[in-house]
Amino acid sequence: MVSTFDPARAVRLDFPRGAALASDDERLVLLPAAALIELTLEAPAELRVTLGKALGASLGARVAKRLGGSDGATKATLEGFLNELAGEVAAAGLGTLGLERWGRALVVTVGNPAVEDDAFLAGLVGAALATATGKDTHAVHLANADGQAKLLVASRGTAERVRGFVADGVSFGAILEKLHGGAA
Amino acid sequence: MSQLDPRVPKLEALLTRIKTRAAEPRAAQPVQAAPVKVAAAAPAPQPIPIAAKGPATAPPPTAPPPTAPPPTAPPAESVVRSAPHTIGGPPPSRRSHGALPAVSPPPARPSSPANTAIRIPEDRKTPVPTSTEPASFGSDATLSAVRIDADSSVDALLAQQGEGEADYDDATIQASVEKPSTTLAGVGVGTLPPLTRSPVTPIPQAPASAPRAIEAPYEEEERHHTPPPESGKQKAPSLVPAVAAPVAVPAARKSGELPRLNDDDPADDEGTLSGVGGGLGAPAAKVTGSVVAEARPIVQTVHAASLPKGTVAAATSGSAAPTAPSSLGDLLDLTLAL
Numbered sequence: 001m002v003s004t005f006d007p008a009r010a011v012r013l014d015f016p017r018g019a020a021l022a023s024d025d026e027r028l029v030l031l032p033a034a035a036l037i038e039l040t041l042e043a044p045a046e047l048r049v050t051l052g053k054a055l056g057a058s059l060g061a062r063v064a065k066r067l068g069g070s071d072g073a074t075k076a077t078l079e080g081f082l083n084e085l086a087g088e089v090a091a092a093g094l095g096t097l098g099l100e101r102w103g104r105a106l107v108v109t110v111g112n113p114a115v116e117d118d119a120f121l122a123g124l125v126g127a128a129l130a131t132a133t134g135k136d137t138h139a140v141h142l143a144n145a146d147g148q149a150k151l152l153v154a155s156r157g158t159a160e161r162v163r164g165f166v167a168d169g170v171s172f173g174a175i176l177e178k179l180h181g182g183a184a
Numbered sequence: 185m186s187q188l189d190p191r192v193p194k195l196e197a198l199l200t201r202i203k204t205r206a207a208e209p210r211a212a213q214p215v216q217a218a219p220v221k222v223a224a225a226a227p228a229p230q231p232i233p234i235a236a237k238g239p240a241t242a243p244p245p246t247a248p249p250p251t252a253p254p255p256t257a258p259p260a261e262s263v264v265r266s267a268p269h270t271i272g273g274p275p276p277s278r279r280s281h282g283a284l285p286a287v288s289p290p291p292a293r294p295s296s297p298a299n300t301a302i303r304i305p306e307d308r309k310t311p312v313p314t315s316t317e318p319a320s321f322g323s324d325a326t327l328s329a330v331r332i333d334a335d336s337s338v339d340a341l342l343a344q345q346g347e348g349e350a351d352y353d354d355a356t357i358q359a360s361v362e363k364p365s366t367t368l369a370g371v372g373v374g375t376l377p378p379l380t381r382s383p384v385t386p387i388p389q390a391p392a393s394a395p396r397a398i399e400a401p402y403e404e405e406e407r408h409h410t411p412p413p414e415s416g417k418q419k420a421p422s423l424v425p426a427v428a429a430p431v432a433v434p435a436a437r438k439s440g441e442l443p444r445l446n447d448d449d450p451a452d453d454e455g456t457l458s459g460v461g462g463g464l465g466a467p468a469a470k471v472t473g474s475v476v477a478e479a480r481p482i483v484q485t486v487h488a489a490s491l492p493k494g495t496v497a498a499a500t501s502g503s504a505a506p507t508a509p510s511s512l513g514d515l516l517d518l519t520l521a522l
Contacts, residue, residue: 074513081512106519135516155520179522 003080004066005087024062033093033114040117052123059088059124060131070134085128094124098148102176106153108139113149125151126159143172154179 011028012021020028040048063084067073073081078099086097089110096111108125115121118141126139138159139151150172152162158179165175509515 074516075511077510078512078515101515104518104522106515129516133513133516135513135520137516137520153516153519154522158520158522 003083003087005084007087007091010087010091022058022062024065026058026062036115036120037117040115040120045119048117048119049123052117052120052125053127054123055092055094056124056127056129057131059085059092060128060133062088063128064132064134067132070132073132074134081132085132089128100150103180105176105179107142108151108153109148110151111148116144116149118149121149122151125153129153140166142166142175145172152179 006023009023011030012023013019014021020030022028036051039051043051063081064070064073066084067076067081076084082097082099089095089097093114094110095113098109098111100107100109108129110121110125113121122139122141124139126137129135129137129139136156137153138156139153140159140162142150142152142162144150152159152175154162162175162179165178170178509518
């Protein structure tokens with residue numbers, strides 16, 4: 001699948017108007033990552049999730065637009081979709097993106113994240129997928145490994161259940177086992 | 185007392201006339217405004233697209249002096265041209281009002297690097313609108329610093345980069361964002377090949393001209409180059425049916441630019457991957473039969489210049505595995521059903 005992501009047009013700086021624009025002319029703000037980090041350090045979890053969702057929804061909307069809407073996004077190959085979304089995430093300076101499949105579970109990896117906040121990344125990934133595909137997807141931060149944050153993509157109910165596992169200290173592998181019907 | 189010099193009355197009359205003339209009001213004298221010369225000497229400026237809108241922070245120009253001629257260029261252009269002056273010295277608007285005693289230019293900043301870095305030739309100066317305040321640094325000065333150099337040198341740079349003037353005239357500056365990489369590896373549910381390689385050979389950096397890996401269609405026979413040795417950590421939870429074999433094959437290999445592992449070397453086929461098996465139809469090479477939930481997916485990425493790594497790793501396979509989803513929607517349906 002040929003990618004439609006054009007990095008040269010991902011961010012445009014309109015100096016006369018003092019504006020930074022995305023490829024769909026959405027206005028952006030270029031701010032230091034430290035500002036976001038400061039915010040996530042101070043804000044409660046709900047607000048961090050909300051912030052991540054707002055960013056993720058913006059990224060997902062651009063992906064969906066290029067792929068022909070949410071229908072086009074869901075019909076896209078995994079590689080094709082990832083290519084588009086990873087480009088947006090990279091252009092936003094939020095990190096690199098990858099996908100891992102563990103059985104039927106889908107795990108999104110965020111490498112070199114600008115903001116290493118679990119709630120923020122969960123909101124970002126969940127909202128990006130949800131906005132792009134039109135499905136009710138949620139993300140739960142499972143672990144950090146090798147500089148990558150691993151987030152499980154799940155339904156709302158499963159996400160709540162997995163959050164409980166994480167809070168109980170269940171390991172990454174054990175959570176995947178449980179999701180596939182096993183008893184860790 | 186001697187007799188008065190006969191020239192004294194004449195001198196007194198002359199002195200009286202001088203006093204009378206000196207007492208006449210100065211307001212009647214016209215003010216010669218400096219901008220007249222500047223405006224007359226300035227050539228018609230080339231329109232600068234970025235100046236069409238003007239800086240949002242520029243204050244509205246004040247009324248020009250009665251004798252000042254209207255500027256020959258639109259104010260917006262003038263603002264852009266004038267901005268460099270605000271970096272290293274008094275703003276040009278004040279310079280144009282140099283004859284007005286009420287306006288005193290601020291002291292120049294000789295230490296400013298921009299003062300020496302940006303110079304506008306006299307023949308390129310453009311009359312500027314009157315302004316009581318210098319343009320703010322945040323928008324106008326910075327912008328002008330870019331644009332003034334862009335008159336010639338940046339155009340040449342853009343031409344070298346193949347951008348042409350179309351983008352430059354777009355009144356926007358395109359951010360230079362490196363093309364992200366896309367090192368997508370195959371998704372191998374049910375089709376995973378035998379995992380027979382152990383040490384991961386360092387992959388040389390792909391040349392910048394290499395085709396994007398993601399754009400190349402994936403072919404099955406490419407998948408059997410699977411990186412490897414995670415076996416020491418791998419456990420087999422046995423809850424997920426079939427064999428989990430994280431597979432990540434850089435699609436850039438299709439271009440043939442990446443070195444391949446030696447297929448003929450039997451040493452490479454030794455069982456460093458015990459616990460990680462093959463998929464449907466794959467030759468059973470040291471398959472122990474269960475998913476390794478805690479094992480990290482083995483991801484082999486292609487390091488292309490300036491490209492982020494996007495990878496897809498598959499960690500499932502086997503006869504009991506569901507049919508490989510062909511699209512993101514199918515995969516999400518499977519995932520959300522968990």
